[in-house]
Amino acid sequence: MSLIDILFRREIVVNILTFDIEDWFHILDHGSTKTEKEWSNFEYRLDSNMDRIFRLLDKHQQKATFFCLGWVAKEFPHIIKKISDLGYEIATHSNSHQLIYEQSKKEFEVDLDISINRIEDIIGKKVRIYRAPGFSLTQNESWVFEMLIDKGIEVDCSVFPAKRSHGGFEKFVESKPTIIECTNGKLREFPINLYPLMYKKIIFSGGGYFRLLPYQVIEYMMNRSSYVMTYFHPRDFDKYQPMIEDLSYIRKFKSYYGLGGALEKLDRLIENFEFYDISEAEANVDWSTTKSIYL
Secondary structure (H helix, E strand, O other), rough: HHHHHHHHHOOOOOOOOOOEEOOOOOOOHHHHHHOOOHOOOOOOOOHHHHHHHHHHHHHOOOOOEEEEEEEEHHHHHHHHHHHOOOOOEEOOOOOOOOOOHHHHHHHHHHHHHHHHHHHHHHHHOOOOOOOHHOOOOOHHHHHHHHHHHHHHEEEEEEOOOEEEEOOOOOOOOOOOOEEEEOEEEEEOOOOOOOOOEOOOOOOOOEEHHHOOHHHHHHHHHHOOOEEEEEEEOOOOOOOOOOOOOOOOOOHHHHHHHHHHHHHHHHHHHHHOOOOOOOOHHHOOOOOOOOEEEEO
């Protein structure tokens, strides 16, 4: 925070650009796409989809944080290396992309360890940031925060402070940067942002929400938000990806609507707004005045 901001008490705008690096078939809570065994039935499209993202970021000289699966580090180590070589920040998105609330503590710990080790072995740097698959961290899994601290994670981006199909952390009342205090230490939390609309709060900054909403609506909400956490996936910009036929009609709509225009929409967004990666965002948040939550 600059001296001018402090003197005039200006609200700092923090917009964060992040990508969850998984392949197009990593669709949660669905039988035919659930585990690594099923994933082998699908073609891999991650290389071409990542190139699309790299070109966009290079066009704007834009930084971003990439939340990578340990599975991606195993199957596509060259992608992890390229992300690192290009100077982008790398975080973990778990190893096997499973819902947290379906895992035991031991299963979660093993999965986290594998993801961290696989990524660190490639990039030669410490992994210090984590995001749960599908934001599937609920209030019943608050033990996850302590385990993250034990594993050297310093920043978490797993909290979705509203009800959703994959759980959500409704009792987490903050939708802005927060300090989580546990018995074994502290975490800096960057949750998903919410936008107040009448008597509800909606999400607009990533995934299907971003693809569904017209750009003008997203731009309006961005201009009225002091904190935005985006989350995109390579598949969000792949209009030629195959259809998973056994998805329900609702899941097909959520998964495939707006693919054709999403890249152009993100291009405009990066052009019109300033974005940070997570480390840059950390430096722009005044943590001395940030609310703490004790868990």
